[in-house]
Amino acid sequence: MAGHSKFKNIMHRKGAQDKKRAKVFARLIREITVAAKSGLPEPDKNPRLRSAVIAARAANMPKDNVDRAIKRVALGEDDSSYEEVRYEGYGPGGVALIVEAMTDNRNRTASEVRAAFNKYGGSLGETNSVSFMFDHVGLLQYAAGTASADEMFETAVEAGASNVESSDEGHEVTCDPDDFSSVRDSLMESYGDPEEAYLAWKPQTMTPLDEDKAQTMLKLLDALDDSDDVQRVSANFEVADDVLARLTA
Known part of the structure; x- marks a missing residue:
């Protein structure tokens, strides 16, 4: 979490491993599909698709799943119509959040994201209301x-x-x-x-949270994670390691 990295995208996930795995795979397949449609359905000739395939490998997605998703696009069998949307706002303690989503229904996604923010003391802002506090960078992580x-x-x-x-x-x-x-x-x-390779939002400064605010923040992240449309959340908060250990025990 933030105590170990200044700018890792912060996602706290709970629940059964198989449920988490299925959700991660669904998001990766969606990215592979959109990437394949954005250019040639060939990873070697499509940089975005290549990144998506690398992410799928890092998540241990079976190769057949990846190949099948690309083949559906190549053969014109995929009629999904996803668009990328970004939401920005503030969470507990003034934490800035950027929520990246892929959706085939903007109204549904906006409603789910807004509901999560409202439930846990956050507020959605306009586009670019918090992104100025982040740097958009290419990020690669190696062991x-x-x-x-x-x-x-x-x-x-x-x-x-x-x-x-x-x-x-x-x-x-x-x-x-x-x-x-x-x-x-x-x-x-x-x-x-x-281990990971993607375009990330790197916070320029971090916002420390006490235990109460951190607990609420993690609940907000969980609520956002429950939306199938949300692909990634970036936030500029940090929590002391001992507090984080108690909250995630």
Whole structure:
């Protein structure tokens, strides 16, 4: 959580593992479908689709599921019509949140997101009401054992990355969104698939929360996570490790 990373997208998930897995797979399939429709349905010729396939591999999605989703688009068998929408607002304690969704019904998604914010003391704002407090970056994460901090830094910078933060938990490489595909492909040649690779909203500053506010914040994130349309949530809060341990026990 935020105590371990300055800018990881913060998602707290509870519930049965199979339910979580099914939800993650559904989101990944939706991204694969949209990505395949945005260009050629071939990962090697479609950078966004390639990123989606990498994310699916990182989540241990069966290859057949991925291939089937791409094939449906290639054969014109997928008649879904998803659009990407972004919601911005404030949560408990003045925490800024960016909610990214893919939906075939904007009214439904907006209603679900608004209901979650309202229930847990948040408020939705206009587009760009909080995004100015974040940097939009390409983000790649590698395990700590992939390389030494110095080696990862040198390789990433040579590939065009703007920064690398290394810790016992791993390496987080950031780059300009326009350079994301080239940086990712270069690092993959050196180190293989990253654990995660996507365009992220990196908070410029963090908002500390006490235990009560943190508890409410986690409930808000859970409510947003319950929406099938929500793909990712970025937030600029941090919670002390001991508090987080109690709240997630």
